[in-house]
């Protein structure tokens with residue numbers, strides 16, 4: 375069943391000017407022009423730390439109803455954020471990246 379809290383507002387891709395300004399606040403993230411996405415790679419002490427981080431990101435993602443594309447290999451977590459509903463980078467990706475950076 376669709377949750378009542380799911381966002382229904384239209385989500386649009388960021389303009390060139392918007393992304394230039396917004397990405398200045400996310401220096402650790404890299405723009406992937408092919409996917410129209412932002413990416414960041416995280417490294418931890420071990421798998422347990424990496425998976426703990428993924429659990430926290432999963433909770434953020436569920437709360438925002440916006441989910442990362444990601445992979446994990448032992449102590450590494452690679453995250454790619456893009457908005458499937460918009461076909462590219464939107465404000466939702468910026469907001470989730472900021473929330474991840476604040477963990």
Ligand SMILES: C[C@H](O)[C@H](O)[C@H]1CNC2=NC(N)=NC(=O)C2=N1
Pocket residue numbers: 380381439440441442443455456457458459460
């Ligand atoms: C129905 C649901 O709200 C949508 O499918 C959400 C879920 N999570 C999502 N995550 C991402 N990254 N992009 C989306 O467009 C998206 N859409």
